Amino acid sequence: MLVLGKDEKAKYPFLADAGRHLQEYGFELPQFGTDPALRVIVDKAYERVMAATGGSVYRSGLADGRAVQDRMLDVEILSFLIAIILIKLANRHTLVRRFALSEARRAESYLAGDLSDRRDRSRADMARRILHDLFGLKVGVRDSDSRYLIPVPDYLRHSSVFHEREWKLVNRQVEDGHVILRPDKTVRLIRHALTTYISAKIRNSPVPDMIPGLEEMVAELAAVADKLTPAYESTGENPPCIKHAINVLKSGENLPHSGRFMLATFLLARGRPIEEIAPLFKNAPDYSERVTMYQLNHLSGRTGGVKYNCPSCDKLRTQNLCFAVPECDGIITPLQFGRRRKTVEHEQQQPSDAEPAEGEPA
Numbered sequence: 001m002l003v004l005g006k007d008e009k010a011k012y013p014f015l016a017d018a019g020r021h022l023q024e025y026g027f028e029l030p031q032f033g034t035d036p037a038l039r040v041i042v043d044k045a046y047e048r049v050m051a052a053t054g055g056s057v058y059r060s061g062l063a064d065g066r067a068v069q070d071r072m073l074d075v076e077i078l079s080f081l082i083a084i085i086l087i088k089l090a091n092r093h094t095l096v097r098r099f100a101l102s103e104a105r106r107a108e109s110y111l112a113g114d115l116s117d118r119r120d121r122s123r124a125d126m127a128r129r130i131l132h133d134l135f136g137l138k139v140g141v142r143d144s145d146s147r148y149l150i151p152v153p154d155y156l157r158h159s160s161v162f163h164e165r166e167w168k169l170v171n172r173q174v175e176d177g178h179v180i181l182r183p184d185k186t187v188r189l190i191r192h193a194l195t196t197y198i199s200a201k202i203r204n205s206p207v208p209d210m211i212p213g214l215e216e217m218v219a220e221l222a223a224v225a226d227k228l229t230p231a232y233e234s235t236g237e238n239p240p241c242i243k244h245a246i247n248v249l250k251s252g253e254n255l256p257h258s259g260r261f262m263l264a265t266f267l268l269a270r271g272r273p274i275e276e277i278a279p280l281f282k283n284a285p286d287y288s289e290r291v292t293m294y295q296l297n298h299l300s301g302r303t304g305g306v307k308y309n310c311p312s313c314d315k316l317r318t319q320n321l322c323f324a325v326p327e328c329d330g331i332i333t334p335l336q337f338g339r340r341r342k343t344v345e346h347e348q349q350q351p352s353d354a355e356p357a358e359g360e361p362a
């Protein structure tokens with residue numbers, strides 16, 4: 001079990017036991033709505049959530065993961081807990097998602113700093129323990145240059161959520177079954193898992209009663225979240241891979257099984273009824289109405305209970321089914337083709353799980 005000091009709790013407050021923590025401080029939740037001495041914590045909590053809604057990372061009062069004053073650590077820890085209370089009270093999914101990502105990125109910068117610390121090995125050891133105990137990531141050290149060694153299976157498990165080429169195993173330095181990474185890349189590897197961990201922690205925490213004195217703040221956060229909820233409109237145009245598959249079938253040529261799977265799952269996901277999809281396969285050289293209906297029912301989940309998803313663009317590229325055009329840039333599944341975000345009032349930077357450029361702060 002991880003035993004954390006106050007410094008670590010301030011850097012990684014999601015590891016602290018919220019209820020026990022408040023008890024240790026001797027605070028009751030209603031005090032945060034009325035006690036002027038606690039206002040600084042509530043304001044910090046609000047600032048923390050607002051930073052997340054803007055897609056940025058809350059600037060904490062810690063310098064290099066250390067506080068100038070002990071009180072600063074208390075504010076760091078408690079403001080995280082109160083931020084979660086505000087989010088629970090605002091009851092907006094988008095706040096959970098954005099806050100979890102923002103806090104994961106904040107923790108990531110501390111983890112990277114700790115892993116890079118060559119003078120105080122205890123910091124690096126604690127960071128490695130967090131990565132191991134929370135995410136099952138075994139992190140070894142290459143003594144020659146202090147780079148980190150990740151076993152290939154662990155690397156693959158965590159990097160599977162990335163779409164950028166640089167994360168493909170072939171583009172990585174591998175030695176003796178280990179991927180060699182810099183400290184920042186090592187912690188970048190677990191951003192998704194860390195975000196999921198923080199999200200789960202928020203979702204699993206109980207919804208408190210409204211705290212008198214915080215109603216206005218909670219209503220403001222809910223209003224901001226409502227403006228951020230993405231609204232999409234679609235041109236309705238099929239992507240080139242789908243157009244190509246339809247044309248192949250229309251001309252009576254053979255479309256491979258993977259192409260048929262792509263076409264069927266795409267159209268099902270777009271809400272087209274099976275009865276409308278089946279005739280598309282009529283010209284296939286091996287067409288059988290019975291088999292086609294059986295397969296469509298199976299893919300849709302009507303039989304078997306499992307609904308199959310349309311493959312990703314990455315997967316379709318490997319199957320030679322992709323015929324990308326410039327409009328395909330930035331999409332990861334054919335279902336996103338032609339989808340545009342509606343312009344909303346107070347347009348703000350979207351939270352991004354994307355890789356920051358080298359040298360750019362996380």
Ligand code: SF4
Binds near residue numbers: 240313333337
């Ligand atoms: S990038 Fe995706 S949507 Fe575009 S053609 Fe390729 S597979 Fe289809």
